[in-house]
Amino acid sequence: MGATMTVAPEQAQAAPRDGQSALHHELTVLATVAHELRGPLTALATSSELLAEDFARLDPEQIKDMLAAMRRRALWLQGLVENLLCAATIREGRLQLNRQLLALADVVEEVEAVVGPLLEQRGQRLCVRIASLVPEIQADSRRLGQVLINLILNASKFAAPKTSIDLTISMRDGAVHVAVADRGPGVQPEQAQRLFEPYYRAPATAGGSKDGVGLGLSIVKSIVEAHGGDVGVESRRGGGARFWFSLPTVGRAASAKSHLSIVS
Ligand SMILES: Nc1ncnc2c1ncn2[C@@H]1O[C@H](COP(=O)(O)OP(=O)(O)OP(=O)(O)O)[C@@H](O)[C@H]1O
Numbered sequence: 001m002g003a004t005m006t007v008a009p010e011q012a013q014a015a016p017r018d019g020q021s022a023l024h025h026e027l028t029v030l031a032t033v034a035h036e037l038r039g040p041l042t043a044l045a046t047s048s049e050l051l052a053e054d055f056a057r058l059d060p061e062q063i064k065d066m067l068a069a070m071r072r073r074a075l076w077l078q079g080l081v082e083n084l085l086c087a088a089t090i091r092e093g094r095l096q097l098n099r100q101l102l103a104l105a106d107v108v109e110e111v112e113a114v115v116g117p118l119l120e121q122r123g124q125r126l127c128v129r130i131a132s133l134v135p136e137i138q139a140d141s142r143r144l145g146q147v148l149i150n151l152i153l154n155a156s157k158f159a160a161p162k163t164s165i166d167l168t169i170s171m172r173d174g175a176v177h178v179a180v181a182d183r184g185p186g187v188q189p190e191q192a193q194r195l196f197e198p199y200y201r202a203p204a205t206a207g208g209s210k211d212g213v214g215l216g217l218s219i220v221k222s223i224v225e226a227h228g229g230d231v232g233v234e235s236r237r238g239g240g241a242r243f244w245f246s247l248p249t250v251g252r253a254a255s256a257k258s259h260l261s262i263v264s
């Protein structure tokens with residue numbers, strides 16, 4: 001409980017491992033990716049066909065609901081494709097950051113627009129708290145957005161419907177500290193370090209009903225480390241996981257926007 005760990009960079013490239021041949025690993029990855037794409041694509045094709053054929057017979061509310069579901073699937077697919085492209089970039093050592101001075105509140109606002117419909121579907125609520133002293137930082141807003149989306153969607157996936165996910169941004173030891181906490185099953189301390197390895201999924205997850213390729217956290221780690229920060233995970237008092245990352249500051253005063261404490 002409460003054991004925080006930081007994952008060393010040399011642990012990042014883990015696959016293939018456990019005696020898997022490179023070919024077997026590649027085939028497993030391809031099959032997993034294909035499986036992940038097939039579900040939402042089939043649903044999108046079915047919904048669009050239904051809309052086209054039955055448009056005149058459907059009432060506006062039904063049409064609205066179907067379009068909202070299609071949008072959620074498209075957003076989810078976009079996230080998956082973004083992760084696959086980013087993983088390839090990282091693997092080739094080509095991850096480049098487009099750093100700008102930014103207020104994290106702005107990044108959070110953009111992230112909320114993406115994750116909002118997906119959380120809504122599960123009846124989950126994102127509670128955002130940004131401490132008043134958090135300064136602007138030099139960072140790549142798109143990549144940081146991707147980090148937050150991966151952590152929030154993990155929290156959403158592993159926690160029960162209708163629970164809250166807490167996103168807190170504060171200052172700790174002179175660095176910006178960002179944490180995403182949920183009330184899901186939490187993580188086993190002995191698994192914690194491996195979760196950040198590419199393609200690694202905890203045995204309970206890999207054998208269970210939760211979808212996923214196992215790339216999200218490895219991308220989080222690579223992007224955060226490229227910014228000079230650290231990542232970690234700890235158990236939460238009362239149950240659940242708390243994934244966190246830190247980002248160095250540039251010692252500038254906060255903008256008016258980043259003083260906002262948003263609770264949505
Ligand atoms: N919030 C969480 N609570 C419990 N376990 C988690 C949580 N987030 C991640 N994990 C564990 O860490 C593993 C790796 O997470 P990661 O985000 O890299 O992969 P994924 O979510 O399974 O797939 P992908 O992100 O590629 O869709 C998960 O499969 C799960 O076992």
Ligand SMILES: [Mg+2]
Pocket residue numbers: 150153154212214215216217
């Ligand atoms: Mg994930």
